[in-house]
Amino acid sequence: xxxxxxxxxxxxxxxxELCMPVGFDQNDMHKLDEVVTTRKKIKQxxxxxxxxxxxxxxxxxxxxxxxxxxxxxxxxxxxTGFQMAGEIIGLDGIVNDHHTCNAVALEDAEVxxxxxxxIEDLSREFPVLQKHVHKIMSREIVRENGMMMLLGNMSAExxxxxxxxxxxxxxxxxxxxxxxxxLRMSREEIGSYLGLKLETVSRTFSKYSEEGIIEVKQRHxxxxxxxxxxxxxxxxxCN
Amino acid sequence: xxxxxxxxxxxxxxxxELCMPVGFDQNDMHKLDEVVTTRKKIKQxxxxxxxxxxxxxxxxxxxxxxxxxxxxxxxxxxxTGFQMAGEIIGLDGIVNDHHTCNAVALEDAEVxxxxxxxIEDLSREFPVLQKHVHKIMSREIVRENGMMMLLGNMSAExxxxxxxxxxxxxxxxxxxxxxxxxLRMSREEIGSYLGLKLETVSRTFSKYSEEGIIEVKQRHxxxxxxxxxxxxxxxxxCN
DNA sequence: AAGTCTTTTTGATGTACGTCAAAGATAGCA
DNA sequence: TGCTATCTTTGACGTACATCAAAAAGACTT
Numbered sequence: 001x002x003x004x005x006x007x008x009x010x011x012x013x014x015x016x017e018l019c020m021p022v023g024f025d026q027n028d029m030h031k032l033d034e035v036v037t038t039r040k041k042i043k044q045x046x047x048x049x050x051x052x053x054x055x056x057x058x059x060x061x062x063x064x065x066x067x068x069x070x071x072x073x074x075x076x077x078x079x080t081g082f083q084m085a086g087e088i089i090g091l092d093g094i095v096n097d098h099h100t101c102n103a104v105a106l107e108d109a110e111v112x113x114x115x116x117x118x119i120e121d122l123s124r125e126f127p128v129l130q131k132h133v134h135k136i137m138s139r140e141i142v143r144e145n146g147m148m149m150l151l152g153n154m155s156a157e158x159x160x161x162x163x164x165x166x167x168x169x170x171x172x173x174x175x176x177x178x179x180x181x182x183l184r185m186s187r188e189e190i191g192s193y194l195g196l197k198l199e200t201v202s203r204t205f206s207k208y209s210e211e212g213i214i215e216v217k218q219r220h221x222x223x224x225x226x227x228x229x230x231x232x233x234x235x236x237x238c239n
Numbered sequence: 240x241x242x243x244x245x246x247x248x249x250x251x252x253x254x255x256e257l258c259m260p261v262g263f264d265q266n267d268m269h270k271l272d273e274v275v276t277t278r279k280k281i282k283q284x285x286x287x288x289x290x291x292x293x294x295x296x297x298x299x300x301x302x303x304x305x306x307x308x309x310x311x312x313x314x315x316x317x318x319t320g321f322q323m324a325g326e327i328i329g330l331d332g333i334v335n336d337h338h339t340c341n342a343v344a345l346e347d348a349e350v351x352x353x354x355x356x357x358i359e360d361l362s363r364e365f366p367v368l369q370k371h372v373h374k375i376m377s378r379e380i381v382r383e384n385g386m387m388m389l390l391g392n393m394s395a396e397x398x399x400x401x402x403x404x405x406x407x408x409x410x411x412x413x414x415x416x417x418x419x420x421x422l423r424m425s426r427e428e429i430g431s432y433l434g435l436k437l438e439t440v441s442r443t444f445s446k447y448s449e450e451g452i453i454e455v456k457q458r459h460x461x462x463x464x465x466x467x468x469x470x471x472x473x474x475x476x477c478n
Numbered sequence: 479a480a481g482t483c484t485t486t487t488t489g490a491t492g493t494a495c496g497t498c499a500a501a502g503a504t505a506g507c508a
Numbered sequence: 509t510g511c512t513a514t515c516t517t518t519g520a521c522g523t524a525c526a527t528c529a530a531a532a533a534g535a536c537t538t
Contacts, residue, residue, distance in 0.1 A: 070384050070385070070387070070388050072388060072392065072393075076388075076392045078384075078387055078388040078391045078392050080384045080387050080388075091376075091377055091380050092377065092380055092381050092384060093377070094373050094374055094376075094377035095374045095377035095378040095380075095381055096381075100381050100384065101384060120366065120369060120370065120373070123362075123363070123369065124362070124363045124364075124366065124369065125363075127359065127363065130359060130362065130363065131359065133373075134333050134359070134372075134376070135333055135334045137330075137333075137373070137376040137377065137380065138330055138331065138332070138333035138334035138376070139334040140380050141330050141331055141334075141376065141379050141380060141383065142331050142334055142335075142339050144380065144383035144384070144386075144387065145309050145317075145319045145331060145339065145340060145383070146309070147383075147387055148309070148317055148319050148383065148386055148387070148390060149309050149311060149315075149317040151387060151390035151391050151434060152317045152390050152431065152432075152433075152434035153311065153315045153317050153434070154311075155524080155525095156524075156525070186484095186485070186486090187485075187486065187487095188485085192391065193391075194391075195390060195391035195392070196525075196526095197525075197526055197527080198485090198486080199486090199487085199488085199525090199526075199527080200524090200525060200526075202485095202486060202487055202488085203487085203488080203525095205486095205487095206487070206488080218485080218486070218533075218534070219485095219486095394494080394495095395494075395495070425514095425515065425516090426515075426516065426517095427515085435495075435496090436495075436496055436497080437515090437516080438495090438496075438497080438498095438516090438517085438518085439494090439495060439496075441516060441517055441518085442495095442517085442518080444516095444517090445517070445518080456503095457503075457504070457515080457516065458515090458516095479538100480537100480538095481536100481537085481538090482535100482536085482537080482538105483534100483535080483536075483537095484533105484534085484535075484536090485532100485533080485534075485535090486531105486532080486533070486534090487530105487531085487532070487533085488529100488530090488531080488532095489528105489529085489530085489531100490527100490528085490529085491526100491527080491528080491529105492525105492526080492527070492528090493523100493524105493525090493526075493527090494523105494524100494525090494526090495522105495523090495524090495525100496521100496522080496523075496524090497520100497521080497522070497523090498519105498520085498521085498522095499518100499519085499520085499521105500517105500518090500519090501516105501517085501518080501519100502515105502516080502517070502518095503514100503515080503516070503517085504513105504514085504515075504516090505512100505513085505514080505515090506511100506512085506513080506514095507510105507511085507512080507513100508509100508510090508511085508512100
């Protein structure tokens with residue numbers, strides 16, 4: 001499907017606080033509008049970018065939900081992250097000028113296209129933007145450190161609790177319900193992300209359910225005992 | 240132990256090609272000397288920085304060998320990386336102005352201290368440095384993506400092969416022997432990095448040894464069949 | 479509204495790696 | 509040069525999660 005593209009301004013975007021630096025004046029703000037050249041709509045199931053593709057831009061998610069994944073030579077897939085509104089994807093492409101992972105929309109989505117050349121040019125002009133870019137990249141490094149802890153040291157129960165608590169926090173930051181939500185990804189995708197098989201994910205959901213911690217109906221999740229869930233998370237949180 | 244500190248210049252450093260951007264003239268080079276303010280010696284076993292410590296600088300390793308690790312609330316340790324000469328550590332500290340991991344010297348080491356403020360100031364002046372900083376951070380993100388694949392999808396044998404092949408490549412890039420080397424870290428530290436127990440690491444070394452792929456005598460490793468090892472690595476290499 | 483496809487759940491069984499334990503090997507130190 | 513302390517190897521056994529399989533629940537199509 002062909003993606004629509006059109007112009008838009010950050011200065012009037014309600015997600016500004018999530019993906020743009022805070023604390024600079026009106027003038028600077030309008031200059032920063034240049035970071036985003038266009039928007040792009042992505043249909044559910046479609047790729048935003050894929051492994052091997054030439055890197056040109058970072059993408060700020062306006063609406064929708066993505067997963068990123070890497071693949072091994074023999075075809076095994078590892079989901080490396082799930083991204084939602086206000087988050088930035090594409091950082092993997094900077095180092096070698098081409099992407100090393102795939103980004104797939106898990107629901108119809110819209111992203112702001114930010115050509116990386118523009119970002120670098122504007123970064124030199126606006127220290128606040130420069131700092132922001134550095135922090136976004138560092139945050140991703142710290143998140144992945146947390147994922148290494150999760151994948152290397154934690155039990156299935158701890159992994160899934162961690163996953164849910166993290167999701168809840170991010171929904172909270174976006175003003176959505178923390179107690180009830182719909183998972184945008186399959187059991188298999190959750191499993192891939194957490195280094196588990198889909199059956200184990202399903203069984204662990206069932207276990208939480210039996211313990212009255214959550215209510216599960218397919219992809220519909222209701223959090224009954226958020227504290228019990230947080231109790232299960234015994235490691236630095238993976239944002 | 241008190242660490243010695245003294246001044247030094249990048250422009251005359253033989254590791255320049257590893258940790259500094261390439262392709263700019265003599266004048267720029269001398270300006271870039273400002274990135275490094277001092278050097279610092281770290282004794283084996285000592286911390287370069289630790290979790291919670293205020294972030295001020297990135298460090299370029301001049302000599303020696305480091306491990307970085309994160310810890311969970313209940314004290315489990317996850318090694319997140321091993322770093323050698325020419326590599327940059329401390330990127331985790333940027334996002335929250337304090338470090339979230341520990342960096343320990345596995346042998347006596349010397350690092351170049353690069354205050355991050357200087358880096359940011361000079362980055363605005365020299366696009367080539369700016370790009371370099373971005374690439375270093377992106378490279379770390381891509382490396383960690385690879386580690387997620389390793390930890391989430393690979394068998395003990397594949398993990399260790401991956402680890403060894405990666406080590407060999409980095410030794411090669413430094414002009415050291417690829418066929419014979421001494422491990423700077425314990426079986427337990429390798430295990431922590433690879434999401435395995437030390438016994439499993441030891442057993443896997445023994446297995447390779449029985450198969451004639453490597454020769455193991457404690458920490459002394461001799462690679463007999465590098466191709467057999469590469470054969471075992473069925474996924475994007477984790478640099 | 480029936481029929482097909484996909485996803486999720488649940489059960490039975492298998493296995494790769496973990497755990498526990500003890501014996502070498504090496505390094506550091508008096 | 510022997511004595512500790514630490515690290516590594518190896519064996520026996522246990523277990524958390526994977527695998528295989530089939531039923532149940534939705535979702536999509538016509």
